[in-house]
Amino acid sequence: MDVVASMFFVAGATLAVLAGIGVLRMPDVFTRMQASTKASTLGLACLLAGLVIRRPEAWVVIRALSIAAFTMLTTSVGAHVIARAAAATGCLLWEGTRIDERPSDR
Amino acid sequence: MLNIVIPLTLMLLALAAILSFARLLRGPSLPDRVVSLDLIGVLIVGLTVVTAASTGEHAFLDVAMVIALVSFVGTVAYARYVEREGRS
Numbered sequence: 001m002d003v004v005a006s007m008f009f010v011a012g013a014t015l016a017v018l019a020g021i022g023v024l025r026m027p028d029v030f031t032r033m034q035a036s037t038k039a040s041t042l043g044l045a046c047l048l049a050g051l052v053i054r055r056p057e058a059w060v061v062i063r064a065l066s067i068a069a070f071t072m073l074t075t076s077v078g079a080h081v082i083a084r085a086a087a088a089t090g091c092l093l094w095e096g097t098r099i100d101e102r103p104s105d106r
Numbered sequence: 107m108l109n110i111v112i113p114l115t116l117m118l119l120a121l122a123a124i125l126s127f128a129r130l131l132r133g134p135s136l137p138d139r140v141v142s143l144d145l146i147g148v149l150i151v152g153l154t155v156v157t158a159a160s161t162g163e164h165a166f167l168d169v170a171m172v173i174a175l176v177s178f179v180g181t182v183a184y185a186r187y188v189e190r191e192g193r194s
Contacts, residue, residue, distance in 0.1 A: 009159075
């Protein structure tokens with residue numbers, strides 16, 4: 001059991017480091033946002049899975065499930081709100097971007 | 107095994123927070139900083155969850171839940187502020 005929990009912990013921490021590297025290295029706001037939200041949500045889910053395997057008690061399972069559901073719901077909403085704000089304030093896209101579907105009169 | 111893995115996990119999460127903090131300092135625009143602050147909030151929740159797993163203290167999970175809630179509200183508030191400032 002400890003081996004499985006350790007694997008989940010290491011996977012979650014690796015995903016978090018990948019999110020950090022992505023936020024530091026990606027070229028513009030929108031690509032940084034996808035690196036951060038996707039990897040951090042899955043990484044937190046892995047950490048919570050490791051916690052549940054390490055301590056299989058009713059208290060822990062209920063709290064871990066509610067934290068996971070809450071982050072899955074709110075991270076996407078938060079990313080959408082930030083992306084809308086960034087698009088409205090006219091953040092520059094990376095020069096390699098092929099398709100820009102924003103209306104051009106802004 | 108877990109007494110090696112848990113400090114390793116905490117160090118990797120702290121490394122991710124340091125990388126994200128570098129973006130917070132450098133970030134050319136305000137939305138970049140909001141994104142990196144959001145990531146730091148998620149990483150703090152992860153640190154609290156790992157601490158709860160290593161100590162077995164139930165209170166840390168409540169702390170993690172409250173931090174997740176407050177971080178979401180903060181992100182939405184920052185985004186509204188950015189949008190209003192950019193339009194005016």
